[in-house]
Amino acid sequence: MDVINIGPLALPIPPLVLLGSGVIGVAVGKWAGRSGQIDIEPLLWKIALASLFSARLAFVLLYIDIYKTNLLSMLDIRDGGFVVPVGLLIAFAVTAWYAWRERGKRKGVLLAVTAGASFWVAATVATAVWYTPPAQMPQVTLTRLDGTPVPLQTLTGKPIVLNLWATWCPPCRREMPVLRDAQVRHPDVNFIFANQGEAAEAVRHYLESERLDLKNVLLDARLQVGQQLGSVAMPTTLFFNAQGRLVDRRLGELSAATLEQSIKLLRNPE
Template sequence: MDFINIGLIAFPINFLLLLGAMLIGSFVAKRIGRRQNVDVEPLLWRVFIASLIAARLVFVIAYFDMYQNAPLSILNILDGGFSPAAGILAAVAGVIWYAWRVREKRRPLLLAALTGGAAWAVGAVAATAVFAVPVQMPQAELVRLDGSPVQFSSLVGKPMVVNLWATWCPPCIREMPVLRDAQKNNPEVIFVFANQGESADAIQKFLDREGLNLDNVLLDPRIELSSQTQSQGLPTTLFFDAKGALVDRRTGELSAATLAQRIEGIAPRDIDPQLQYERPEKKDEDSAVTHQ
């Protein structure tokens, strides 16, 4: 689970960890700075903001070919596209720079930064333990648009991207073209569009209206995939390796760049030849899952 619900609002866990660490560091900066009659809190916030900018900038550069056709999407930080390594390096460099340049603020700045960094590290480890992604393959029976059943476990054998979505979900609709293009451009990965709880008729009308041509549009009438993978919001995209282990997830809208980043994490290297892969299609052409 990468989000946590507070009331009716879902917040990214990583965002809460960063904000919590920054607030702790800011508190320490205030306390120590007050004793020494110096104000280091603004420096700490400058470092924090600069590290976020660096993390975003490095990610955008790495996936620039996916942003260049829609440059304004670079500003959409809600797609989750950041380089953690770049952010950490920028934060360390910023703290060292200010500690060297402003000698009278060195001690409180270093103590505040170390405290905030330690809080973030402890929180990240705890979140990993508490909100660990389940590794077992979900045992769910899905349904094709024609009403015939397909076992989710029968898809094991290739890396797989499973999008949990609904026709009434605006971010689900917005990211559909991104997923459609990724399906065309990544034949080594199977994409499954598992609708959560809606009828085949409603789904078919939606696909027709949006002009979407997608393979593997399936129904999850009992919302089993959301339940078994502890997914609490839509859209949620699940990333399985070739052996069926759930290794990553994204709750919220994906951009082409953040989707590509996650696909790289499950891209096939040495797929076990003993693992059989079965597309969720019937033998005759008319009953294929592909939406024409």
């Protein structure tokens, strides 16, 4: 899986890998500067912050038309909106600048950044090898709110956004209007809202109280979809192409911008 489950918590692995890279980089930097009593940790923080800020800024600029309707949402990095190549490029550029400018700290900075980057690459590759998600839409039958059975395979033929959610899940509730609006904007995409383990009456009451007009609201009473796809956390959103092949997966709350990013990938997987 690409998440670590601790009781009711589901922690996505990529941020943990990034955190581990930072910890290792700082530890190596402290070790390298110990003999000369050189503290390079402030420089490492500057490199990390410059990298993260640049990666976030690049993403915001790519989707500025969406973010400008809610400027404060630019600061909400929980949506995972970053352009990783830009962040890496800035990290290496700032590292090179400090290595040239701070000659007394050059060795420690280079060792720390190399160690952190090596861990990130190794852990990312290991995760990709270890976790291979099911490639196809699961062959399960869910039900509509009126009890009509719906085999998921019958909904292929268009790109699919499959959202796993529950009415008691706060981030699920927060992202639902974003998904609703996207369903209207993208009629060429099938949006499927697979409720996890709740009764039809509870789901119907929630939709009515929130005035949510959604198509393809289905009940997954036995949590079959999440079990087959290794997605027990909520919300999780999965993106399948028209042939039912998994293209992308997002754990956690989506913003309008990150949803648009995944839909773009869905249409252009290459």
